[in-house]
Amino acid sequence: MSAATIIGxxxxxxxxxxRDQHGRAHRSREKWALMMRSAAGDDADDLPGVKSLADMIKQWERGDNIPGPIYRPLYAKVTGKPEAELFAEAPDRQARKTSDGPLQGRRDALKLGVAAVAPEVLHRVLRGTAAEAMEFTRLAGATSVGAGTFAHLDAVITEIDRAYSRDTPADLFAMTRSYRxxxxxxxxxPHTLKQARELYVYAAWLSEALAWLAHDLGDPFAAESWAVDxxxxxxxxxHDELCAWATDAMASIAIYTDRPDRALAAARQGIARAPQTHPLAVRLRAQAARAHARLGDREECEDMLHEAGEVYGRLPARAPLRFTVDTGNLAALAMTSYPAxxxxxxxxxxxxxxAKARTHAQAAIDEQQAxxxxxxxxxxxxxxxxxxxxALAALGxxxxxxxxxxxxxxSPRLVDSVRSRAGDLDRALAARHPxxxxVRDxxxxxxxxxxxR
Structure with missing residues (x-):
């Protein structure tokens, strides 16, 4: 039996x-790799990643080769046993065959500088770095994101968007949170750089949905937290457009918690990110108008409503879809419901x-029914x-x-925002027509x- 096999x-x-009662190993190779990196302290950055190091541990334990001088002290620290005991069978000449010996040699040569080594040594060092380059290339493509993951997430978010006005907020929140x-x-x-961006986008869409669902369920703190996320x-x-969708949620949440300053700040933040030919640019200006109205700023409110109308008039004939939702309908609603x-x-x-509120509210109802x-x-x-x-209560x-x-x-979807506004109506009726x-009914x-509660 070879020394490498005995040591392995x-x-x-x-x-x-x-081992545990089921015969399972006390520590996995990945856990062992983490322990070795921890034992390396400040030098851990010079070691391979956990997955690559776990693969090296597998090779050592199989007897393919023997850990070299970089890894032997780490084994001693992790196990609490001296190197001489752990690697007693390793002959001196075996150091040439250890799995990190060439790597150490390359590091030493490169630390000295290419001008300080003989040409034949430099040639061997540079040829050896090709293996490092191949490992770096492999790590650049290392990923746990399966081929169909993004297609699946796209289908999930599309269904959440479609089901938003159909399913109960509690059920939809639970499913959306699970995917988040x-x-x-x-x-x-592990994932590639391109995949990281896509994952962040899907995370943002799911959190935006969770913000609206938490708002519907009557938890403004959770709603705003998800919107910020x-x-x-x-x-x-x-993703500028998605930033704008998030601020739209922030603005609505703030309006319904009587924080018009926060709603106005969120709307302005979104206006700065929303594409100017997107229906969101209309909606966010109408959000800002609502906030100004709550603050009692008539001139600013009407200026912002006028600006929203101008942007609305410049929208392209075909509005983009938000998954399955026609965003043009959202802009049209913002031009009627928000002014009301x-x-x-x-x-x-x-x-x-x-009287203006009555006209706008009736227009919003008519648009929905159409x-x-x-x-x-x-x-x-x-x-x-x-x-x-x-409006009718005020008009007698x-x-x-x-x-x-x-x-x-x-309404078949009696969410917290509807109950909140119904409370405003109840108080208005009780004050004017008790x-x-x-009114009592x-x-x-x-x-x-x-x-x-």
């Missing part, structure tokens, strides 16, 4: 024993704010009905206002749809 068997035994964790695992694992991953990937909310928040009856069922958004339509109800039509509120609360039976319906 000893090293393998030290790694594997004591899987993408995080892939990001932590989406923006950061999109920004790292250099803005004029309600400005709230000056003498300037005709509530869409095919697959493209309609029940929650957005419900919010438009609430806005219409608030409490029965019609309460009817709009009841239809909103009967004696009207329809709406109040009871609103009270019964509040989630248990």
């Amino acid at each position: 068997a000893r090293l393998r035994k030290l790694r594997e024993e004591p 964790h899987r993408v995080a695992d892939l990001i932590q694992g 989406s923006y950061e991953h999109a920004d790292q990937a250099g 909310s803005a004029y309600i928040w400005l709230g000056d009856a003498d300037r005709g704010d509530f 869409l095919p069922d697959s493209a309609r958004s029940p929650s957005r339509e419900a919010i438009a009905r609430v806005d219409l109800g608030i 039509e409490p029965e019609e206002a309460a009817a709009m509120g009841r239809r909103a609360l009967a 004696e009207v039976p329809a 709406f109040h009871e319906m609103y009270r019964h749809v509040q989630p248990a």
Whole structure:
């Protein structure tokens, strides 16, 4: 039996024993590689990566060769045994055949500088670096991302986008979160530089969906956290449009938590990233207008609504799809639903704010009803009905206002934002028309749809 085989068997035994009750090795080769890199301390950067080092450990344990002078001290540190005991059978001449001997020689020669070595030595050193180059090339293509991974993730995100207005937020959140964790695992694992960018983009899309779903479920802290995560991953990937989608979510979340300053900052951040011919450029300006309205800044609000209208008029005839969603419909909704909310928040009856809100809210409802069922958004339509109800209440039509509120609360997708706006309608009706039976009926319906806290 050769010295390499004897030493290899000893090293393998030290790694594997004591085995557990199922006969499994005490430590895997990958774990052993991590321990050796840890033992190397500041010199760990000079060692191969964990996977490559684990492959070398496999070769040593198989008896293909013997660890050289770089790795023997590491084995001694990890095992607590002296080198002389671990590598007793290794003859001096075997050092020439050790797996890191040539590498050490190359390092020593290169440290001295090419001018300081004889030509024949330099030739051997340079020829030896070809093996290093091949290893670097292999590592550059090393990846745990399977060939069909991106196609699968694309199908998943497309389905999430399609199911957003159809499935319950809780079920969809659980599925989306599961895939987000899987993408995080892939990001932590080996992948190419190109794959890293793609993984960051998919992570950002999934986090953006989680932000909206957490918002729908009534957790603004989680919603904003996911939106920020989406923006950061999109920004790292250099994906301006996706950054803008993330800020759109941030703006809405901030509006519904009564933080108009934060909503305005998010909208401005998105405007700076959104392509100017994309419907998002319209939507984000309308978001900024809503924020200005909440702040009581009439002139800035109306300027931003005017700017949104100008950008909307310059959009191309065919809007891009967001997976399966026509983004042109989102821009059209922003030009009707967002101004309705803005004029309600400005709230000056003498300037005709509530009449304008009524016109815009009715237009938002009409636009939603004109869409095919697959493209309609029940929650957005419900919010438009609430806005219409608030405008009608201010205009002296409490029965019609309460009817709009009841239809909103009967939405098949009664999310937190709908309940929040319905609360605004309930308070407006109670303040202006508390004696009207329809108002009391709406109040009871609103009270019964509040989630248990």
